[in-house]
Amino acid sequence: MSSPRVLEGVRDRWDRIPLRVRLTAAVLVLVAGSLILISVSTILALHSYFLGTVDDELETQLLSFKPDPFDLDNFAGSEDGPALRPEQYIFTYLGPDGNRLDRPDNRADMPVFDYDDLQAAGGEAFTALGEDGTTRWRVLGLPGTRVGTGDPEYDPGAHNLQADAYYILSYKLAHFDKTVAGLVWVDLLIGAGVLAGLAAIGVGLVRASLSPLRQIENTAAMIAAGNYSRRVPEHDPSTEVGRVGYAINSMLTKIEGSIRAREYSEERAHDSEERMREFIADASHELRTPLTNVRGYAELVRTNPQMPEAERQHYIGQIEEAAKRMGLLVGDLLHLARLGQERPVETEPVDLAVLGHEAVAAHAVMSEDHEFSFESVPGGSTVVAADRARMRQVLDNLLSNAVRHTPPGTHVSVAIAADEDETVRLTVADDGPGMSPATAERVFERFFRADAVVHPGSGLGLAIVAAIVKAHGGTVQVASEPGEGTVFTVRLTAEPPAA
Numbered sequence: 001m002s003s004p005r006v007l008e009g010v011r012d013r014w015d016r017i018p019l020r021v022r023l024t025a026a027v028l029v030l031v032a033g034s035l036i037l038i039s040v041s042t043i044l045a046l047h048s049y050f051l052g053t054v055d056d057e058l059e060t061q062l063l064s065f066k067p068d069p070f071d072l073d074n075f076a077g078s079e080d081g082p083a084l085r086p087e088q089y090i091f092t093y094l095g096p097d098g099n100r101l102d103r104p105d106n107r108a109d110m111p112v113f114d115y116d117d118l119q120a121a122g123g124e125a126f127t128a129l130g131e132d133g134t135t136r137w138r139v140l141g142l143p144g145t146r147v148g149t150g151d152p153e154y155d156p157g158a159h160n161l162q163a164d165a166y167y168i169l170s171y172k173l174a175h176f177d178k179t180v181a182g183l184v185w186v187d188l189l190i191g192a193g194v195l196a197g198l199a200a201i202g203v204g205l206v207r208a209s210l211s212p213l214r215q216i217e218n219t220a221a222m223i224a225a226g227n228y229s230r231r232v233p234e235h236d237p238s239t240e241v242g243r244v245g246y247a248i249n250s251m252l253t254k255i256e257g258s259i260r261a262r263e264y265s266e267e268r269a270h271d272s273e274e275r276m277r278e279f280i281a282d283a284s285h286e287l288r289t290p291l292t293n294v295r296g297y298a299e300l301v302r303t304n305p306q307m308p309e310a311e312r313q314h315y316i317g318q319i320e321e322a323a324k325r326m327g328l329l330v331g332d333l334l335h336l337a338r339l340g341q342e343r344p345v346e347t348e349p350v351d352l353a354v355l356g357h358e359a360v361a362a363h364a365v366m367s368e369d370h371e372f373s374f375e376s377v378p379g380g381s382t383v384v385a386a387d388r389a390r391m392r393q394v395l396d397n398l399l400s401n402a403v404r405h406t407p408p409g410t411h412v413s414v415a416i417a418a419d420e421d422e423t424v425r426l427t428v429a430d431d432g433p434g435m436s437p438a439t440a441e442r443v444f445e446r447f448f449r450a451d452a453v454v455h456p457g458s459g460l461g462l463a464i465v466a467a468i469v470k471a472h473g474g475t476v477q478v479a480s481e482p483g484e485g486t487v488f489t490v491r492l493t494a495e496p497p498a499a
Contacts, residue, residue, distance in 0.1 A: 003176045004084065017184060019210065019213075020203070020206045020207060021426045022211055023202075023206050024199065024202045024206050025197070027202050028195055028199055028202070029362075031195060031198055032191070032195055034170065035195075036186070037192065039184070039187035039191065040409045042183070042187070043180060043183060043184065043187075044049070046179075046180065046183065047180065047228070049461075050176055050179075051127075051138065052139050054125070054173075054391055055124075055125040055138065055140060055174075057134075057171070058125060058140040058169045058171060059140060059142075061077070061169055062140065062142050062145070062146075062147055062169050063142075063147070063148065063149055065147055065167070069277065069398040072398050081449075083147075084132045086222050087172075087174075087179055088171065088172050089169060089170065089172070090102055090104065090107060090110065090137075090169075090172055090255045091167075091168070091169055091171075092112065092141075092167075092168040092169075092170065093167055094114075094115055094141070094165065094166045094168060095115075095162065095164075095171070096115060096164045096165060096208070098114075103396045104406070107133060108131065108399075109131060109132045109134075109172075110129035110130060110131050111128045111129055111130055111131075111134040111137035111139055112130065112131055113126075113128045113139055113141075113168075115166070116184070116355050117164045118168065119497075121139075121141065123141075123142060123143075123146070124140075124467075125138055125139060125140040125430050126138075126139055126140075127139070127173070130168075133171075134175040135172065135174060136172075136177060137170045137171065137172055137173060138170065138171040138173055139168060139170045140168065140169055140170075141166040141167065141168035141169075141487075142165070142166065142167055142168075143163060143164065143165065143166055143167075144162045144163045144166075145164050145169065148252050155475040157377050183372050185264065196497075199480065208429045211326040212232075212241040212243070212245065212323070212446070215233050216234060216244070216245070216248060219231065219232050219248075222382045223252065228252075228255070228256040228259055228260070228309070229256065229295045231252060232245040232248050232249050232252075233245065234246070234249070243300045248395070248400050255286060256365050260408075261351070268419055276361075290322035290323070291322075292316065293319075293322040294319050294323060297316075297318050297319045297322075298319060300314065300315055300408075301315050302447050303369065332372075338492065344388055347385040347386055347387060348381050348385070348386070348387075348388060349384075349385060350383065350384055350385070350386045350388045350391055351382055351383050352382045352383075352384060352391070352416045352424055352426055352492075353376040353382040353416045354389055355388070355392055355395060356374060356376070356393070356395060356414045356426065357374050358496070359392060359395035359396060359399060359414070360372050360373070360374040360399070360414050362396075363396075363399045363400075363403065363412075367403045369408035369409065369457070370402075370403055370406070370408065370409070370410055370411070370412055370415075371409070371410070371411040372399075372411075373410065373412075373413045373414070374411070374412065374413070374414050374415075375414070375415040375416070376415075376417075377415065377417035377418070379417070379418060380417075380418025380419075380494070381418055381424075381494055382417075382418055382424050382494075382496070383424075383494065383495045384424050384472075384492045384493065384494060384495050385472075385493070385494065385495045387468075388470075388473075390468045390471075391468070392473075393464065394426075394468050394469065394490065395414070395426075395428070395469065397461040397462065397464055397465050398428040398430065398462075398465060398488050399414070399487075400461060401461055401462060402428060402430045402432070405432065405486075406430050406432030406433065407432065407433070410430050410431060410432045411430065411431050412424075412428070412430045413428075413429050414427070415427040415429075418494060421493075422493065422494050423451065423491045423492060423493055423494060424492050424493075424494050425489060425491055426489070426490040426491075427487060427489050427490075428488045428490075429485060429486070429487040429488070430485050430486055432485055432486060433482065433483060434480045434481050434482045434483055434484050434485050435480040435481075435482070435486060436482055437481075437487070439480075440478050440479075440480045440486075443462050443478055444462050444463055444465070444466040444478075445463060446477070450483060451493070465488075465490075469490055469492070472492055472493050473492070473493060474486065474490060474492040474493070475491050476489070476491075477489045
């Protein structure tokens with residue numbers, strides 16, 4: 001397998017490791033590397049310092065050595081050597097002919113070196129292994145011309161010290177090796193404890209630090225499930241998590257707006273399609289009856305040429321009435337269709353008090369079997385920004401509805417008042433039989449007629465009222481109970497007074 005593929009495989013595996021594991025592992029690796037560097041540096045410094053101390057002591061002992069008298073032939077038995085611990089030091093004489101004398105000479109771990117090693121050292125200390133192959137010795141050898149020169153009064157020649165022979169002092173490093181080995185174990189144990197504690201604490205800290213990411217993950221899952229109003233918890237914007245959260249919340253706001261707009265558009269399209277289907281079905285149903293009447297009367301007149309003139313005129317009059325009814329129905333449908341397009345309304349200042357008074361006066365003349373009254377409550381302006389003709393149509397439709405659905409003698413009142421919330425309230429009330437709650441909920445639907453009421457209307461009058469009021473940014477409500485009359489309330493925004 002090629003090296004790039006191996007690296008790519010390692011990178012892929014690393015990318016699949018959770019972020020919290022990678023962060024913890026990276027911290028532990030850095031700390032472990034720091035501990036190893038500190039431990040190695042400490043051991044090397046201790047090793048260098050200790051060997052330097054041993055070397056200084058060996059040199060001091062050799063330079064201060066004064067054999068008096070000194071017999072090289074009887075060196076092994078001489079008691080004039082340096083007073084050193086026999087278990088820790090060995091004093092050695094090594095001649096150029098290879099003759100070697102050690103004191104003491106009964107050691108099994110005697111250091112191994114030769115004349116060439118001493119010459120190569122050039123008077124510097126070096127480390128040598130013992131005969132057992134494990135014990136380490138620190139060895140320093142000086143030629144005869146240097147031994148004892150630490151004392152200015154000492155004369156090496158007077159003691160018959162050979163100039164080309166080496167006088168060696170060796171120090172056993174076993175104690176030092178044990179000290180270093182113990183230090184290594186202490187470093188290992190302390191390092192392992194530090195790493196274990198740091199791993200335990202680091203996992204908790206990393207989990208706590210990454211908790212905002214888990215919150216972001218949970219929020220994203222909720223949003224994917226359809227909860228578009230969820231947001232990422234806010235954090236300090238000076239932190240990375242805070243900036244990421246702010247960016248995500250901004251993105252989510254725009255996404256939610258787009259989704260809501262799309263849903264609203266789809267809902268409007270669906271509602272528009274449903275309304276169109278209902279509209280076509282209701283219009284077809286309403287137009288079927290007058291068309292059937294026209295066709296029936298026309299066929300009756302055509303197939304009976306001997307029909308009396310008076311009867312013929314009667315059927316022709318019925319055809320005209322059906323045609324008029326179809327004309328009114330088609331006009332109302334066209335008017336509702338235009339209002340449904342939600343085109344801007346051309347407005348002008350209209351005083352509802354004046355308009356209401358005119359409408360009441362006109363209906364009082366046309367409907368003499370009903371009682372009408374008008375009231376304009378003083379206390380504020382009743383001027384609104386509206387289309388005068390359409391607002392008059394609202395009043396006419398409400399008054400016609402009250403006349404059509406109440407018996408003769410019913411009192412119909414119109415009241416105009418300015419409310420404190422900068423709106424103008426138009427009220428059309430009657431003391432007729434009223435409506436049931438189920439009927440009151442549907443009075444503004446197109447082609448709706450209550451089952452208990454039979455009248456020649458098309459069922460579009462109140463639907464036109466609702467459409468006109470909505471086009472003017474107002475509201476219309478109905479309140480009615482059986483036997484307690486009916487009240488229609490229209491609210492429009494008042495027109496600010498001119499400067």
